[in-house]
Amino acid sequence: MKRRVMCNEDFCIGCRLCEVHCNVKHSKSGDIILAYKYEEEREPSRMAFEEKDYVCGSIVCMNCKDPLCVKACSMGAIEIKEGTVAIDDERCVGCWMCVMVCPFGAIKRGDKKAFKCDHCHDMETPVCVLNCPNKALVYEVD
Amino acid sequence: MSKIIPEFIVKKNEDKCINCKVCVRQCSEEVYKYFEDFDLIRIYDDKCVGCHRCDLMCPTDALTITKNNSQYKENSHWDNYTIKSIKKQAETGGMILTGSGNDKPYTSYWDRILLDASQVTNPAIDPIREPMELRTYLGKKSDKLSIKEENGEIFLETELSPQLKIETPIMFSAMSYGSISLNTCESLASAASKLGTFYNTGEGGLHKKLYKYGKNTIGQVASGRFGVHTDYLNACAAIEIKIGQGAKPGIGGHLPGEKVTVEISQTRMMPPGTDAISPAPHHDIYSIEDLKQLIALIKEATDYEKPVLVKIAAVHNSAAIASGIARAGADVIVIDGFRGGTGAAPSVIRDNTGIPIEVALAVIDQRLRDESIRNDVSIVAAGGIRSSADAVKAIALGADAVYIGTAALVAMGCTLCQKCYKGKCNWGLTTQDPVLTRRLNPAIGSQNLVNLVNSWSLEIKEIIGSMGINAIEALRGNRYRLRGIGLSDVESDILGIEHAGM
């Protein structure tokens, strides 16, 4: 099984709602207003939204066939679980070797630990894809 | 003093705003501006056009766009729109432009016509249980068919005129690539092909990407002749000669140079960055005889295989003109009523010129019948068709099919802010700005159009079933199934329908 969130950049409208919904999904309450206005700590979005001139798009972990991050992790804390590249929070020490090798820049640096898209593993379709108003984000499961 | 009272007030509910700035990023009119140093989203009400992109995109519904209650002193003769127009013109010295269709409170005859239904003596038909036929053929119908039998096989001897087969009597009206984005054209084209109907290129030519939808394309030839060449004529399934447009009868078209991108210039065959001006008349058509020549020319160029449509705006003498068009050899007459939309028109023309489609349609149908040439042409009604009920009423008044334009745009996102002429359409429809055109994903646009036409078709079947009719053909010109409500005798007479109760 392989999961991939693709951004069709022709139709990315740069609204960044994917980031908003990603934040909400990974907040404590799961409610957009509570998450943004009342929860004290909110982890940054797991998406990497980028733009250049007319082109923009969201980058999330692409679940590479042969992930470089898995091989570069100095703690062996990254593995492929059910088709998703997953970082073991307990073991990550924030050495950023994964950040150094990810060809998409999809792994982000948290306070002390690396984090990335978890493909909303408890849902059938990730929230960014569900909430993309122009269906620029497409979820592919093989 | 150049300031004009803003039309809308934008309110942001701070209890709900999460400062995600989607409004800042989405508003092409720059109503919202984010100041990083102050972490503040500043709102400029005066720039708001009321398109509602922001509040529909806002993930917490924190925005409301309301009418500004602060207006000039109420005056039923000198209303606010009039005062603002005068002020604007006093400042600029220019015409006031507008987009979309006539929004003035003229009588809508659709809303004064009611439909008949069967009771007891002529049983209604249940469209879920019984087959209903919406398929329509547009084109000249033969008076009689002669059949020949040879060796036990039967042959049709009469040579049939070319026909356009549509699976439902709804087509997408002309909107040019230039006035609308390529993604919008593609949405229309792909929906037409999925639905088994047609869309129309307007005067924008046919982009290379859209040739594959040629079988469902009506190619327009208008006064500027933009994008017209042999491949174009042959790629399209039918050719429409545009004489006039309902929103701006007697007015030509003007696509400003800044909208003429490289791709548009290639498609239209003109230099990029120059204004695309379509003259008010065709300078080679000053009479019905001239029109006849152009029709013949197009037929000759396309091997007499493609129907030729002629589109006129609904005006006072439409009936006589229509008779001429039929006699000039057109296969289909398109009549565009005064509610029809436009990418850009002087507001004074849009709001004051032309006549309602209901009236024009009724008189044209009657005139052609009176002259016994109704079967020589099909009639397509356009301009402000809002629902399946309008479409059914149009067909009962004498149309073979209808064109929808504004309704199609609304299906793709349009909220009728009427600012098409500015080229900054927040929904990515009437713009060429690459940041904005991507806002319409043709996959979504096309699906929405398919859904709209499918639901109208279901409703049409339900309506005609209720009349006890099982084929849309049987309703065409069947004005007996219509009744007027609140119509004067003159109106009833012209529409050719009896008043409710009669």
Place this chain on the structure above:
Amino acid sequence: MKYVIIGNGTSAVGAIEGIRSMDQKGEIILISKENCISYSKPQLYQMLDSDDLDKISYRDEEFYVKNNVSKILGRSLKSVDFNKKVLFLEKESIHYDKLLIATGAKANIPDLKGFSGEIYSFTNIAEANNLRKSLDNKNQIVILGGGLIGAKLSEYLVKMGKEVTLIVSSKGVLSSLGDEKISDILNKEILENGIKLLLSRKVVSAKKKDSKIEITLDDEKIMCDAIVSCKGVKPEISPFEKTELSIGRGIKVDDHMKTNIDDVYAAGDVAEIFNPLENKYLNIPILPNAFNGGYCAGINMSGGESKIDTIYPMNSLKIFDIQMITMGMLNPEKNDEVLTLLDSEKKIYKKLVIREGKLIGAALLGDVDRAGILNNIIRSNLDVESIKEDLLNNKINFYVLPRNVREDIIKSYTGEIK
């Protein structure tokens, strides 16, 4: 098929995964001098706090069970007969069909004239434990060598409340990167954090004086309680020195991680890989290279075909508050183009080295986010002529790359685009 792996470090783990991706049945035997689970060398610093090895475990026990690996731990290799394919340990001998040498590297300990006491080092678990146990009654620590280990160890020790003197023979810490600016920034950071930094100094001799150690430098004498040598590592080649194995600094391998002897492979810190671009063998002892080398060897040992990418140095490290990632060659040659950006206030430094339109090296200090995009540009040998200013001046951004390049990257790492 019987695979034998000597060593239990990163490349051994890579090799196990490589072999098992091809051959689920073959027997794998792992021999290691160290009597413990596989642990993360870059995280060895954590062992200064406690002896809890689990904290830095690289693969747990289950990994070996799952991959059906028999371990022979705490035993060292005495000699090898490559002709007969036999390994001799202290007591037993083991036959192999395919052999991977992944013995890693050991610390360089300098010979200090006149000093007979212990010089500590910090390259493996035993050395780390030894240092930790000795630290309690030692306050003044001298660290020799301003490389990666030296710089990082001084940070840890100073945070533990020790009085640390870092003696560097070159002009600055991490001078091997070849970028003076980086060294300057790090020197400053290290000084600001209370480490006594002695640059361009040489240790002449050392001797015990009462309970202290007196170190004589070229121009002064300093007193301390302990000396830790961080003068780099050298490949652990001792069991093979007198064999027909081709050895330079390390064991020479080709781009398939194969040595000059059939069925014998080497990977990790012990190996030096032939680099066709520079026409020489390179030994770059960093973790991703070790894993990739091991993985590649594993595939080739088990009948597959895998070629190692051209290796180049890369590292991610943090010295006090300065996070940095360096990749590729930072020491430009005459015709190379160098682009730099410095924001002293935000402690941001960025350097790109471009040779013939291709990015060959990059350093990021301060803001290292999305460094992998640059790394991929180096790895894939992409043309950056038209985008170099963007790469330098803006935040690193995937969309700076031309569309066809982006699509190629997506295809090559994740498969076809629908």
